Amino acid sequence: MQGWRQVRVEVDATAVDAISGALWGAGVAGIEECPVGSGARCALLAAVPADRLDAVVEAVSEFDPVAADLDPEAGLDTWKRHAHPVEAGPFVVEPAWWAPAATSAAPGVGACGGVGTDLRHLRIDPGRSFGSGSHVTTRLMLEAVGRFTRPGSRVLDVGCGSGVLSVAAAVSGASEVRAVDLDPHAVEATIANARRNGVGARIDCDDASLEHVRGVFDLVLANIGASVLVDLAGPLAARVAPGGRLVLSGMLDEQVDQVAAAHADAFPDGAERRGRDGWGLMVLCRPAPSPSLSGSPVGERG
Structure with a gap:
């Protein structure tokens, strides 16, 4: 042991x-x-x-x-x-061991935090993995999941930790979520949290390396540290569908330029950057398909 x-x-x-x-x-x-x-x-x-x-x-x-x-x-x-609920974007991440208050909503639905503010409740136990929702990079990523997940989206969560991002995507309407992490504790936690929040059927999680993941996805998420984001630049880009997005965090402000440079060839349009408390997040977009020779219009990327 x-x-x-x-x-x-x-x-x-x-x-x-x-x-x-x-x-x-x-x-x-x-x-x-x-x-x-x-x-x-x-x-x-x-x-x-x-x-x-x-x-x-x-x-x-x-x-x-x-x-x-x-x-x-x-x-x-x-x-x-000392854990407590954390609000991030359209989500409230609640410790799974908390006894819900009488007014608390069921996982994935509900309203709190003020009149007219709908928030999706996620009950998460990270176990021995990362992802309680309290770290600033997790909150930045959750905000991005809320912005970019659409009904029917296919989502890939690389280095899923507790599975909080996967669960957030599933309760936001993603039809399929692929989650991978080399840490067996993370796989165990993600599967448990998916079931806890009623989205186990839509989240497929295992310890596969990114190179063994097949297919492309509308939204690819990676909150795994600057050096790994640089090393995996090629495999990450290969998993993003045309018109899709790659969202990266886990890097300090001073590391953002290095990560952006590693991804520049695959994403020539540049990156949307956000930062908070010394940590950075980047959103990179894969260009949508060009108009066909028949002149049919290309749908908006959103």
């Missing part, structure tokens, strides 16, 4: 989001936030698979991280005590 470690870093409370992002990006499985003293500082306790320890320590080395052994059954899920 894989060993686990706990990495503790103490930071100013104002830096919690940024440092948590660095920890998630380095491969932690869960984070507990513990206020220190008056609350001006915060201790972050991160549960780390043993094979990711060096990367995690390096990611926060300037904060003098302290590593110790961790019993996953005793400590890995302690962060769940």
